[in-house]
Amino acid sequence: MSFNEVIGQENIKANLRRLISSQHVPHALLFSGTPGSGKLPMALALASSLLCKEENHTEPCGICSGCRMSQKLAHPDLHFVFPVIKPEGKAGKPVSDDYIRQWRELLLESPYFDRSEWLRRMKINNQQIMIYEAESDLIQQKLNIMSSQGGYKVMIIWLPETMNMAAANKLLKILEEPPQKTVFILISDEPDKLLPTILSRTQRIDFPPLSEADIAEALEARNALSHEDARDIAHISEGSYVKALQQLQWGDDREDFFNAFVSLMRLSYSRAVRDLHNWADELASWGRERQKNFLRYGNRLVRENFIYNFHSPHMNFLSGSEATFSTRFARFINEKNVISISQTFSEAESDIEHNANARIVLFDFALKLIVLIKQGNQ
Numbered sequence: 001m002s003f004n005e006v007i008g009q010e011n012i013k014a015n016l017r018r019l020i021s022s023q024h025v026p027h028a029l030l031f032s033g034t035p036g037s038g039k040l041p042m043a044l045a046l047a048s049s050l051l052c053k054e055e056n057h058t059e060p061c062g063i064c065s066g067c068r069m070s071q072k073l074a075h076p077d078l079h080f081v082f083p084v085i086k087p088e089g090k091a092g093k094p095v096s097d098d099y100i101r102q103w104r105e106l107l108l109e110s111p112y113f114d115r116s117e118w119l120r121r122m123k124i125n126n127q128q129i130m131i132y133e134a135e136s137d138l139i140q141q142k143l144n145i146m147s148s149q150g151g152y153k154v155m156i157i158w159l160p161e162t163m164n165m166a167a168a169n170k171l172l173k174i175l176e177e178p179p180q181k182t183v184f185i186l187i188s189d190e191p192d193k194l195l196p197t198i199l200s201r202t203q204r205i206d207f208p209p210l211s212e213a214d215i216a217e218a219l220e221a222r223n224a225l226s227h228e229d230a231r232d233i234a235h236i237s238e239g240s241y242v243k244a245l246q247q248l249q250w251g252d253d254r255e256d257f258f259n260a261f262v263s264l265m266r267l268s269y270s271r272a273v274r275d276l277h278n279w280a281d282e283l284a285s286w287g288r289e290r291q292k293n294f295l296r297y298g299n300r301l302v303r304e305n306f307i308y309n310f311h312s313p314h315m316n317f318l319s320g321s322e323a324t325f326s327t328r329f330a331r332f333i334n335e336k337n338v339i340s341i342s343q344t345f346s347e348a349e350s351d352i353e354h355n356a357n358a359r360i361v362l363f364d365f366a367l368k369l370i371v372l373i374k375q376g377n378q
């Protein structure tokens with residue numbers, strides 16, 4: 001990964017390049033910001049630059065032995081720590097190395113992914129992921145070994161907020177007495193959950209959401225989308241390239257999602273409880289990932305319909321059939337119910353995520369909508 005391959009974030013790139021060329025890279029950096037803003041790709045670009053054998057190269061040369069090993073994520077001085085679960089049937093404490101194969105695969109496919117994608121890759125649904133204490137012992141051991149290439153060592157810690165207390169305290173000790181020529185890059189979605197003492201040991205760089213133009217440009221170049229499609233998807237991705245990629249994955253599901261949304265709203269409005277029961281049964285047969293995607297999709301349409309009422313087309317993104325539906329439906333989503341309806345979608349998504357019985361969750365969800373749609377139209 002080179003800086004040129006990281007989408008947007010030009011200010012941060014310039015800042016990091018300056019640190020590299022002035023040889024003032026701090027021993028611990030904290031990259032924070034929303035998922036999908038490019039923290040992990042940026043960390044990989046920085047690591048590759050530091051491990052490049054060309055001295056103080058602000059862009060990895062791409063051809064030296066260091067760069068070749070970094071490209072395969074197999075550089076002996078590039079270490080990764082990330083949250084895991086205990087693999088079934090394995091004795092002892094789990095560590096990142098137990099899942100390093102899956103981690104490398106995912107990163108090599110694309111470093112733009114989020115926590116749920118990582119869960120799917122570890123083939124788990126609903127277990128708490130964590131960085132365990134054993135990991136911090138291993139960090140210490142790895143850093144005690146001399147750099148194999150005589151240069152920098154880089155330790156990328158993804159989601160340090162998932163460290164348990166013992167792991168976090170041990171990491172703090174390491175950060176307090178950092179080994180020479182070692183750079184820690186902590187990548188956090190929720191830096192407020194980190195120990196203040198860890199925060200104070202790091203130099204924090206906040207990643208803003210990506211601009212729509214940057215997302216659209218990347219979608220056109222990397223995913224061969226037309227200019228119009230790329231712009232439309234960028235518009236609904238809320239500054240996250242991960243969300244943009246999810247939109248692409250929805251692809252063929254979109255029409256089913258739209259139809260399910262329309263039925264749901266019509267049946268809720270006409271208080272057709274028996275039909276809503278059937279609706280919930282039908283969706284319960286979809287599988288959890290698809291159900292969650294539907295609920296995310298529906299939540300977006302709720303917000304879009306609310307915005308529709310303000311007659312500001314530049315703030316609205318709706319496809320043709322969605323927009324036609326909104327001409328009559330939008331008025332049912334208004335300031336009296338938009339927040340509660342949106343929360344109801346999010347709660348159902350979270351319940352499904354936590355393995356609750358989908359049939360019950362979805363029927364219950366539909367019943368709540370009857371009340372909320374009515375509330376908005378009294």
Ligand SMILES: [Zn+2]
Nearest residue numbers: 052061064067
């Ligand atoms: Zn190189």
